[in-house]
Amino acid sequence: xxxxxVLSEDRRSRPKAVLFDLDGTLIDSIGLILxxxxxxxxxxxxxxxxxxxxxxxxxxxxxxxxxxxxxNVIELDEFIAAYREHQLSHHxxxxxxxxxxxxxxxxxxxxxxxxxxxxxxxDALARRGLEHTGIIGYFDTIVGCDSCSRHKxxxxxxLTALDRLGYAPDEAVFVGDSVHDVEAGNAAGVLTIAALWGxxxxxxxxxxxxxxxxxxxxELLQLLAER
Numbered sequence: 001x002x003x004x005x006v007l008s009e010d011r012r013s014r015p016k017a018v019l020f021d022l023d024g025t026l027i028d029s030i031g032l033i034l035x036x037x038x039x040x041x042x043x044x045x046x047x048x049x050x051x052x053x054x055x056x057x058x059x060x061x062x063x064x065x066x067x068x069x070x071x072n073v074i075e076l077d078e079f080i081a082a083y084r085e086h087q088l089s090h091h092x093x094x095x096x097x098x099x100x101x102x103x104x105x106x107x108x109x110x111x112x113x114x115x116x117x118x119x120x121x122x123d124a125l126a127r128r129g130l131e132h133t134g135i136i137g138y139f140d141t142i143v144g145c146d147s148c149s150r151h152k153x154x155x156x157x158x159l160t161a162l163d164r165l166g167y168a169p170d171e172a173v174f175v176g177d178s179v180h181d182v183e184a185g186n187a188a189g190v191l192t193i194a195a196l197w198g199x200x201x202x203x204x205x206x207x208x209x210x211x212x213x214x215x216x217x218x219e220l221l222q223l224l225a226e227r
Contacts, residue, residue, distance in 0.1 A: 014112070014171070015111055015112040015113040015114070015224075016113060016171055016172055016173055016224055016227060017113065017114045017115075017116065017161075017162065017165050017167040017171055017172040017173075018108055018113050018114070018115050018116075018172070018173055018175065018220070018224070019115075019116045019117075019118050019158060019161050019162075019172060019173065019174040019175065019185075019190070020115070020116070020117055020118070020174075020175050020176070021059065021117075021118060021119060021174075021175065021176035021177060021178070021181045021195075022117050022119035022121060022126055022129060022130075023058065023059075023119065023121070023129075023177075024058065024059075024176075024177035024178065024195070024198030024199055024200075025098075025175060025176055025177045025181075025195050025198060026097065026098065026101055026117070026130075026133075026135065027095055027096065027097055027098070027101075027129050027130075027133055028095070028096050028097070028098055029094065029095045029129065030055070030198075030199050031094045032087060032090060032091060032094035032095055033054075033055070033058060034051055034054065034055075035086060035090060035094065036083045036084075036086040036087040036090075037049070037054050037083065039082060039083070039085070039086035040066075040079050040080075040082035040083040040086065041069075041079075043082040043085075044075070044078050044079055044082055046069060046079075049069070055199050055200075058178060058180075058199075059120055059152055059176070059177075059178035059179070059180035059181055060120050060151060060152060060153075060180055061120045061145045061151050062080060062083065062120075063076065063080060064151070066079040066080060066083070087125075091125075091128060091129070091132070092132050095129055095132055095133065096133065097133040097134075097135060098197055098217060099197075099216075099217070100216065100217050100218045101133075101135065101217055102134070102135060103218070104217045104218050104220060104221060105135055105138040106138065107221055108138075108220070108221070108224070109138055111224075113224065114140050114165045114167065115138055115139045115140055116139060116140055116141045116142070116143065116161040116164070116165060117130065117139055117141075117142045117143065117161075118143045118152075118157045118158055118160075118161050118174065118176075118181075118184075119142075119143070119144055119145075119157075120144075120145050120151055120152055120157075120180075121144050121145065122144050122145055122146055123142060123144035123145075123146045123147060124144075124146075125144070126142050126144045127142060130142070140164070140165060141161060141164040141165065143157050143160050143161045143164070145157075147160055148160055152180040152181060152183070152184040153179075153180045153181075153183035153184045153187065154184060154187065155184050155185075155187035155188035155189075157184060158174055158184050158185055158187075158188035158190060159188050162188070162190075169188055169189035169190045170189065170190075172190045172191070173185075173190055173191040173192070173193055173211075173224070174188070174190045174191070174192050174193065175193045175195055175214075175220065176192070176193075176194070176195060177194070177195040177196075177197070177198025177199065177200055177205075178198070178200060178205075179200070179204070179205060179207065179208040181194075182194055182205060182208035182209065182210045183208050185210075186208070186209060186210075191211045191212065191227075192208075192209075192210040192211045192212070193210060193211065193212045193213070193214055193220070193223070194206075194208075194210035194212070194213045194214070195214060195217070196213055196214065196215050197215070197216060197217065
């Protein structure tokens with residue numbers, strides 16, 4: 001019993017694990033996402049969704065995003081191929097870090113927080129974005145759509161990251177900019193933190209019930225220091 005109590009105390013006292021979504025949270029890739037979408041629909045000669053409608057589905061795997069617009073599997077594959085063509089060609093020119101992300105990650109690492117990325121992108125594309133923006137070295141693990149059989153808003157990606165880090169849900173927070181992030185984090189049992197510097201408003205994210213809102217990424221430092 002004493003040993004179990006000591007272990008429990010050790011777990012409570014160690015720094016929280018901090019999980020981040022990628023697009024719209026760590027990196028600003030909204031221009032790339034919308035440009036790739038428009039290119040894909042134009043190349044496939046189909047009516048283009050509004051930016052608002054398309055962004056509402058950001059945060060789930062690309063194949064799932066295109067399914068409502070494709071008449072069959074062949075058309076779905078054509079959409080994805082066209083999207084990837086534009087995405088890969090214009091990635092580096094249209095992707096950048098949000099303000100203060102690097103400084104915040106460096107401070108979190110300095111405080112001993114394990115860090116992970118949980119994204120619906122492929123592992124390879126996630127790594128490309130992290131490498132291009134120079135922040136990949138801050139992260140202990142990256143969970144992309146290749147790493148899981150089920151995807152956000154299912155909790156599996158969040159739980160996979162926690163398993164890799166050796167942390168329980170009550171020892172972690174998940175920072176994301178979309179309803180899908182908040183729903184996945186809530187289902188996994190972590191504290192969810194809604195990022196308001198991405199493309200979605202407080203009202204749009206509030207429907208998913210995040211535990212906290214932050215206006216700027218640097219606010220995470222104070223929030224985590226209080227816990």
